[in-house]
Amino acid sequence: MSLKTKEKITLFWFRRDLRLQDNAGLYYALRSEYPVVPLFIFDRNILDDLEEKRDARVTFIYQAIQNLRDELKTLDADMLIEYGYPLEVWRKLVETYDIAEVYTNTDYEPYATERDRDVYQILKKKGIVFKTCKDQVIFDKQEILTSQGSTYTVFTPYSRAWKEKCNDFYLSSYPTRKYTGNFLPWKGQSVPSLADMGFQVVAYDFPPARVSSALLEKYDQERDFPAMEGTSRIGIHLRFGTVSIRKLVRQAREHSQTFLNELIWREFYQQILANFPHVGKGEAFRKPYDHIKWRYDEADFKKWCEGKTGYPLVDAGMRQLNAIGFMHNRVRMVTASFLAKHLLIDWRWGEAYFAEKLLDYDLAANNGGWQWATGSGTDAAPYFRIFNPTAQAEKFDPKNEYIRKWVPEFGTADYPEPMVDHKMARERCLKAYKDALDKG
Structure with missing residues (x-):
């Protein structure tokens, strides 16, 4: 020092x-x-x-x-x-x-x-x-409660209560610049380099710490299509606080209710983690889901990680993740559902892989998203709702633009056959889930 x-x-x-x-x-x-x-x-x-x-x-x-x-x-x-x-x-x-x-x-x-x-x-x-x-949030763990004083565990009523409470008081900026004269004047601190800490500098074109109002105006129409630049890419800045959540919420309220809902989802998962810390320690929010008999198949997991499942949208998403540390939000749901429900591999393996690869990794959101896709979390997709990756691709990447960008061998003899049949996988998943929930 x-x-x-x-x-x-x-x-x-x-x-x-x-x-x-x-x-x-x-x-x-x-x-x-x-x-x-x-x-x-x-x-x-x-x-x-x-x-x-x-x-x-x-x-x-x-x-x-x-x-x-x-x-x-x-x-x-x-x-x-x-x-x-x-x-x-x-x-x-x-x-x-x-x-x-x-x-x-x-x-x-x-x-x-x-x-x-x-x-x-x-x-x-x-x-x-x-x-x-x-x-880092507008409302923390005990600020949005039900009329009985308990924590919301379903998003829609939580978001309604959140919006009712949110006003200019909560969204006003802290005027730190008025008081910067109160820093202690000094200089000359020696700083450890990344090399000193055992890391290498990575050349990476990080997204800007702002969201354009023009993007938000079209956010509702474009955010689900992975071939379009329709999402904010603001996640890494929210994770490390290089942007103010208050500023983003003010902007969202003016330009996009859909984007505002995404910010509220983030707060919802933060308050779930704060009030139910077991979800951050490898446990299902809904305890009976810990009884599922998962397939711990390392070879199948490796195919999923590498984007070699034979399902083009899944493979495109995983290859995008591996290449740039980002995956489109819609595709995150599809890839997560595929691992947990088609392959019946423990969602915690996938959660850990995302945690390792995602630049915008955030424990609360990552865990919340995985448990939602698996069916074990709050406000989760019901376990019998199983995404069909082929149908998802046809709906959200109809011209295969996203798929061809990340899976160049798609449509050639080099592209693998599907590693699992959708109908068989669906039936296997339903049985495994039903057996576990009947016990739970």
Whole structure:
């Protein structure tokens, strides 16, 4: 650490909120009594689990941190950058600096909740105040409840209540720029490189941190067709907080109710994860679905992963995912349903594969989407609803444009036959599900 100060300070801990503007926790930190020093920890508990050392998400975070530092330098400030295990980092920080308060924004994932609980204890022993703020959602886990005071587990009534409660108060931006004079002036922090952390820089054309109003005007008509550029691609920015959810909701309310509903789905899954943390720990939301006798067939799973199932839309989606770390939303549903219902392979395998590959991976949304497609989640598609990948392709990629882009051998002798018959797979799935639910 090159920050030298004996002054009492407030630390602001950046996590899923990598921006200065409209940042709730940073706003409250800057209004505290003490000069503010920003902090980011490259968390080894997370990074050590990443087998792919050319993970574009790590490059994205690193670039976002560099952008933050560039902004801070215009304010004569800088950021503490740490690489290590958060509890060890915090034990060192509290011995190094005279910290009065620590502010951060709430993260609802199970690991983050446990980590923050432990950090709170470290700070409490030193008499340091630890304050967490709501920032990545409009409404967090206990703000949208039924008339009986319970958590909504069905999307439609949740979204109705969400829209009724949402008003300009909740959507107004936090005016952080008014208080940027409260950063502690300093410079010269040495920063670990990606190579120091065992990662390589990935050249990747990340989507912009904005959604055009023109796209939103056509969102309802174009979002289901994977050959069109009809989706927002904003997911990675929401995941790491380089865009404000309040700004996006204001824009959606003006230009697209369909896009607004997608943002509400994201909040729905966040509050499900926060209130039912077992879903983030490998368990089905609906317990009887944990009784399904899955086929743990590694050869079949490998064909699915590589996009060699013989079902063109499934294969196109998987190859898109493997190539660019993104898959069209409609195709995510089809590929997930195919793995869980056609192949009867445990959805957790697919969830983990998406978590490894998706640039916009978010635990709440990924888990929610997989459990929806499988039938085991909240507000899920009923188990007897089984997507026909061929019919989905005919409806949403009628000219095979998306398929031909990602599966160039489609229509030739090199393209494999379907690895499983749709009718047989459907009947096998219905029997396996019925047997499990009858027991449950």
